[in-house]
Amino acid sequence: MITRQFGSEVRWMLRRPRTLIGLFGLVLVPIVISFGIWTAGEDEGGGPPGLGAILQGNGMVVPIFTLFLSLNLLLPLVASIWAADGLAGEAQHGTLRGLLVAPVSRVRLLFVKLFGLAAMSLFAVTLMAVVGIIAGTAFLGTDGMMTLSGTTLDTGEGLLRIALFVVLVTFQMVSIGAVALAVSAATEHPLVVQAATMTTIIVFQVLGQFSSLDWLHPFLITTGFPGLIDVMRDPVPLDQIWDSTLLAGCYLLIGTGLAAMRLITKDN
Amino acid sequence: MTTSTSAPVTAPSTTAVAARTRGLRKEYGSTVAVDRVDLELPQGAVLGMLGPNGSGKTTTIRMLLGLVRPTEGEIELLGRRLPDGAEQVLPHVGALVEGPGFHPFLSGRENLVRCAAFEPLLPRKQIKQAVEEALDRVGLAQAAHRRYRGYSLGMKQRLGLAGALLVPRKLVVLDEPTNGLDPAGTREIRKIIAELHAAGSTVLVSSHLLSEVEATCTHVAVLHRGTVVAQGELTELLQAGGSALQVITPDVEKALSALRQAKISARPLGDGLRVELAGTSAPQVIETLVQGGARVFEATRWKTGLEELFARLTEAEEAERGMSAVDTLDGGSR
Amino acid sequence: MNNRKVTLAAAAAGVVAGAAGLGLLAMPAGAGQPPTLPDVSAESLVEQVLTSEPGAFGGTVQVDNKLGLPSIAEIPQLADGKHSARIWTDGNGRFRAALPNGQSEQTVVHDGKTTWSWNSADNEVTKAERKPDGSKPDERKPDAKAEAANPAEAAKQVVGLTKEFSDISVDGTARVANRAAYELVLTPKASEKTLIREVRIAVDSELKMPLRVAVLTNGTSEPAGMVGFSEINVGPQDPKLFEFTPPAQAKVTTPEAKEERDRDRSPELGLEQALQGENPQVFGTGWDTVVGARIPAEAMSQVPAEAQGLVDRFTKKVSGSWGSGKVFTTKVATVLIADDGRVVAGAVPEQVLFDTIGQVK
Structure with missing residues (x-):
């Protein structure tokens, strides 16, 4: 039964025009980046800082660079849209009532929504990575994958790194989505959910800039984003990656718990 | 089942x-x-x-x-x-x-x-x-x-x-x-x-x-x-709500006083009156009317529609709350 | 009803657990219970530290810097805060150090013959080869950097240089990078005119290798600077770590070429080089040693306006019988730059510098 509900949920999300538009937009990112780096071409020292500096001729890094960039804004936005449509949107259309009367228990409904979010996030992130590999390899060429530490990994190991990064980014995205689901459970207006989520993410990032607020930083999910780049170091230092993931895990717990509490007590 | x-x-x-x-x-x-x-x-x-x-x-x-x-x-x-x-x-x-x-x-x-x-x-x-x-x-x-x-x-x-x-x-x-x-x-x-x-x-x-x-x-x-x-x-x-008799009579005044004496509730309606059948029956009403000297042209059993029932049920309370004056007037006329 | 309450309680527990988790993550890693170790005398511990051969290990070094240095965009590692580096050594001189810098990374690998220095930010490899005559041309820079990141080496140097001028004691034990350690404390003797109150060195109880160095200054209880392992694994390291092949896309240059270019690019290097230059003059001994130098007049006038502005921003103007100049103060050190190009620096109060600058030739 639950697999059938999961399946229905994912099919429903995939049928949404805005999901398709969103996925299309996401896929454009690695293509545009590859193209941009390619046209920047031989210019000395050009290119964005950080990971961007080693993109030239290093196409396998494109998926990681793309996801790393997108994690700041684009992926949270997509996750918030899905979370918003999941509960607030269904409430707005009156379809949530239908599901509850079917009946789907409220806790199960939340897990169906969370699963849908996770499945779609994984799908979107994987899609971006795959397109990134293709576009990166096509535009920038590849000879394995050069890491930030200056070592070169062979293709297989490079793909493993990309897969690890895909999983990590997906988890961050799902955690943000879980918090958005909590908001989504509390309102009937999907836009409120998106606005609240994106405002939070942006405010967190701004707060992260103020060193006078450094006591606050460990609590912000956005603090964990930059550490994920450690995937591109060799050997991979795990502590920051682990911290980021635990941080996101806390958000996932809080978001899911709040959403469940709200759903259980909510009148529909 | x-x-x-x-x-x-x-x-x-x-x-x-x-x-x-x-x-x-x-x-x-x-x-x-x-x-x-x-x-x-x-x-x-x-x-x-x-x-x-x-x-x-x-x-x-x-x-x-x-x-x-x-x-x-x-x-x-x-x-x-x-x-x-x-x-x-x-x-x-x-x-x-x-x-x-x-x-x-x-x-x-x-x-x-x-x-x-x-x-x-x-x-x-x-x-x-x-x-x-x-x-x-x-x-x-x-x-x-x-x-x-x-x-x-x-x-x-x-x-x-x-x-x-x-x-x-x-x-x-x-x-x-x-x-x-x-x-x-x-x-x-x-x-x-x-x-x-x-x-x-x-x-x-x-x-x-x-x-x-x-x-x-x-x-x-x-x-x-x-x-x-x-x-x-x-x-x-x-049935419970709807027992009334519609009586067409030119002698409304006579009819009303006769019914009042017989303690039957009624009120003028159109070119006749409406008699509630609570605690009484149609033959009894007609008998009272005839004895009271009112000419009865036509008497029809009023079958209440749901609409009337609904109106009565939902407006009765309205009356209780806001139109008590009518109530007392009604009571006084009995 | 009950069912609902149970679910509600479970959900609430999830929220609480998540919030508690955030709190735990935000808390600085607890030092843990200090281990119980057999007593050891300070003298023998110092002896063991100086003679210890750490051998092969790999680990993560955390630098916690509260020196009160200004944050300069070009050298973020100097700014206050926590920085980490990873180092590996095979115990025979081959090593690798990875210094993350935001999303970039500097990697220094010494494979026995060649020192490779890679910076991902400019996709460039600097290759310094041991010359046939055996001298090590300009290995200094990358080596110095890597050594500074290695608390074991840093601590050995500190101990070696200062033990005669310090009261040395063992002050309990500590747990560093999950290893049991003695806390060796070097307190400058009363006669030393230094800003430093004490230096605490955590010495691994087995390997007698320093795991952490903390510098405490007068008037503060928190260390002004701390370098220590946050994680260490002792034992043979993957030999691949001590090899480096320049990535296909990277530019490979020699240190000479790079320095040439960098001098134009970052003016603060000029000052650094002047202080480390050919003729540094050393005055005094022990904790209040002062290093002096004279920057050639043309170098002084060559300092670009923006660098001048930078200098002005973080220094204060002073003058005295010795002349006039600018003094730059941090918690552990003071630098005095006279307008005529004389420079003195040391872990001392500025008065000591005023007294010493006259001796600079």
Whole structure:
């Protein structure tokens, strides 16, 4: 039964025009980046800082660079849209009532929504990575994958790194989505959910800039984003990656718990 | 009919009920939406729930379906207490509450398939068939491939009904099912309700259209200001509330004084008077009138329509509250 | 009803657990219970530290810097805060150090013959080869950097240089990078005119290798600077770590070429080089040693305006019988730059510098 509900949920999300538009937009990112780096071409020292500096001729890094960039804004936005449509949107259309009367228990409904979010996030992130590999390899060429530490990994190991990064980014995205689901459970207006989520993410990032607020930083999910780049170091230092993931895990717990509490007590 | 085999044995006094509420109360903040609702929905009945807008019909229905938690009171649905038993009984309940709710970007069929996926009683393999049957039943088969977005109000309503009928139900709850339907559509809904009734399902229809209820229901519950002001079998209610005699007479004054002396309540109406038959009978009234010297041209038994009953029930209270002056005047004229 | 309450409680527990988790994550890693170790005398511990041969290990070094240095965009590692580096060594001179810098990374690998210095930010490898005559041309820079990141080496140097001028004691034990350690404390003797109150060195109880160095200054209880392992694994390291092949896309240059270019690019290097230059003059001994130098007049005038502005922003103007100049103060060190190009610096109060600057030739 639950697999059938999961399946229905994912099919429903995939049928949404805005999901398709969103996925299309996401896929454009690695293509545009590859193209941009390619046209920047031989210019000395050009290119964005950080990971961007080693993109030239290093196409396998494109998926990681793309996801790393997108994690700041684009992926949270997509996750918030899905979370918003999941509960607030269904409430707005009156379809949530239908599901509850079917009946789907409220806790199960939340897990169906969370699963849908996770499945779609994984799908979107994987899609971006795959397109990134293709576009990166096509535009920038590849000879394995050069890491930030200056070592070169062979293709297989490079793909493993990309897969690890895909999983990590997906988890961050799902955690943000879980918090958005909590908001989504509390309102009937999907836009409120998106606005609240994106405002939070942006405010967190701004707060992260103020060193006078450094006591606050460990609590912000956005603090964990930059550490994920450690995937591109060799050997991979795990502590920051682990911290980021635990941080996101806390958000996932809080978001899911709040959403469940709200759903259980909510009148529909 | 098969809800709980033990229920009739342990409680033979009560006829089997599909749903029952006791002392139901729901507050939203400081406003009381529903108060002291004791509703009984006998098995196999078609209960029409009547009431003006804001009388608490929808809130009561939502509580019955476990969508809303009552502030106070008990709900028993198909032999189980809610909300605990919701997962056991709700699969047997089809509902169309507060208008149809579907996704605009999906076709009618896709919407139903999505609903069907969440129906616990529907095996995966039968989903397709159940959806087609439901679409057929509400006459949407032709338009099933079109997006819900483009549906007319009536088509949306039908799709909602189809959703409620995906699985054979023991209880079907329809909140304002004829909203937005043209007369033909309304007739179809009536037909479907009759079919459900014939098949032994219990049906709860809420409506503000009295004729509709009168035409399709076996039982009626009238809600007003959040409470049930009357309920029971339609025929009984009509009889109890509706015994009056319409007398055409030119001698209204004489007639009134004669009746007053006989302690029969009456009031002038049109070119005659209306005599309440409470505590008396038609022959007795006519006898009194004739003895009092009033000429009786015509006397008709007044058969109360639901509309009148409804108006009386919902306005009586109005009168109690706001028009007590009329009341005393009425009393004084007796 | 009950069911609902249970679910509600579970959900609430989830929220609480998540919030508690955030709190735990935000808390600085607890030092843990100090281990119980057999007593050891300060003298023998110092002896063991100086003679210890750490051998092969790999680990993460955390630098916690509260020196009160200004944050300069070009050298973020100097700014206050926590920085980490990873180092590996095979115990025979081959090593690798990875210094993350935001999203970039500097990697220094010494494979026995060649020192490779890779910076991902400019996709460039600097290759310094041991010349046939055996001298090590300009290995200094990358080596110095890597050594500074290695608390074991840093601590050995500190101990070696200062033990005669300090009261040395063992002050309990500590747990560093999950290893049991003695806390060796070097307190400058009363006669030393230094800003530093004490230096605490956590010495691994087994390997006698310093695991952490903390510098405490007068008037504060928190260390002004701390370098220590946050994680260490002792034992042979993957030999691949001590090899480096320049990535296909990277530019490979020699240190000379790079320095040439960098001098134009970052003016603060000029000052650094002047202080480390050919003729540094050392005055005094022990904790209040002062290093002096004279920057050639043309170098002084060559300092670009923006660098001048930078200098002005973080220094204060002073003058005295010795002349006039600017003084730059941090918690552990003071630098005095006279307008005529004389520079003195040391872990001393500025008065000591005023007294010493006259001796600079």
